Amino acid sequence: MFERFTKSARAVVVGAQGHARALHSHRIEPVHLFLGALDHADEHLKKALGAAGFTVDGVLADVRSQDERALKSLGIDLDTIVSTIDSTLGAGALEGAQTSLPHHLPFAASAKEVLKLSLKEAVERRDREIGIEHVLLGLVRCAEPMFTELVQQHCSLQELRSMVSLVRTS
Template sequence: MFERFTASARSAVVDAQAEAREVGDRRIEPAHLLGALARQGAGDGLLARHGITYEAVRREIARVGDGALDAEALASLGVDLDAVRARAEATFGDGALERAGRRGGHLRFTRASKAVLENALRVTVAGRGREIGALQVLASVLRVDDPRTEAVLVAVCDDPAALRADVERAVAGRAA
């Protein structure tokens, strides 16, 4: 399937691993694909028109976390994760807790990320296309049922429903 990806779509998939690694995540999630697509400016300005910047996506990915540090579980023990994070960053710099979890080597895709890539193929075939482009990957990221991706999207997008509709129109070949 990867041979059907355009250069920009391949780049987004590769860059998603870098996104995950840079925030200290152990797996590649759809939110990392969104970050990589935002870094590329995928969708011919659609993301920017909806207020989405790479910096905002990246910040939210780090803030939301991958669940390794579960704020609710820690709170039940009397630990305020936001306070711990603030103190660690004051002492060791921005992203100190995320950097602590970084590892080298290959990162695996989560089930949701695999679903995004599989759905990108379906989006392409439904549109009678032959190549999977960044726009099809973006459409698939926006369709996936993933709580972290949704939290990031809600935090960085002025209107997620309107973004989804604009991306669907663009994928279908109609003006967004």
Template sequence: MFERFSAAAREVVTGAQQEARALGHERIGTEHLVLAALRHPRQPGTTTLRGLGVTAEACRTAVAAVVTGRDAALDAEDARALRSLGVDLEAVRGRAEEAFGPGALDSPQTPAPAPSTRRRTPFGRRRGTGSGPATLPRHLPFTAGAKKALELSLRECLARKDRRIGVEHLVLGLLRCADRTSLALFERLGVDPAAAHARVLDELRHTA
């Protein structure tokens, strides 16, 4: 499916991996795709989000509030369910950090690799004195929600009879994705996904 993506849409997908790495997350979720889409403020779909007041800064703040740890997301429904059982998540986290230090409940950090003595070739690959393979960064897997959003972007493209999957289709797919992280993220951003989806389509019709 990736070959059907426009150049800008490909940059969003690869940028999502960069966003996940920068945040120290071990999987690429819908939140990282949204952050990567916001890197392209003039692309259709992203312009709609920005018109709704969604900025990269606001999105990062919302992601920090929604995502706890490295790859676990808790939305308001999760928190209510825990409280109904007499569990105050923030109190538990606070006590754990008092006893064991900040981030005590986060997933363990992956040890950083030892500095490489290999030097880079003009093409970015590392070359050393030995015959071993160059060390490449591990590809981060997509969450089920992110995979669903990409699938929905293809459906949006087909529904509009467009030839390529663009950033607008990715945004439409993200707005239709009903995973907990997406719903919690858009709620934090004050965005109604259904209304925003309709607005993107309306703006696309007016610019066609």
């Protein structure tokens, strides 16, 4: 399937791995594919997504906020943990800490599904190649819960789908 990906769509996948590593994830999730798509979108698509509130920095902030809310719902306060570690081990003790991530990060089942749906989107549109827009449409079609929650902070999945489709046809 990857042979049908355009150069920019392949860059999305590579970028997703980079974002997964930066966010200390042990696998590539749909949100990482979204971040990769935001990194590599052409100017028209980037402008449309940015107008809707989807920028790399904004989505990263949303992801971190989402993670903090999830931890708090479990009764975990990250600030308290960092403060305790700093007082026990010294200020900034966590700054140089490295987590051991595998060299190659696997795709989560939901991210694999997004890539399959990207192919389906391209086939339905009779496109020979899978581009960034197909990956974005695959993300929308997959509607993975964390990605959906992230998108719905700015618009509906259908609005995102329309936005991507409009930019693609103009």
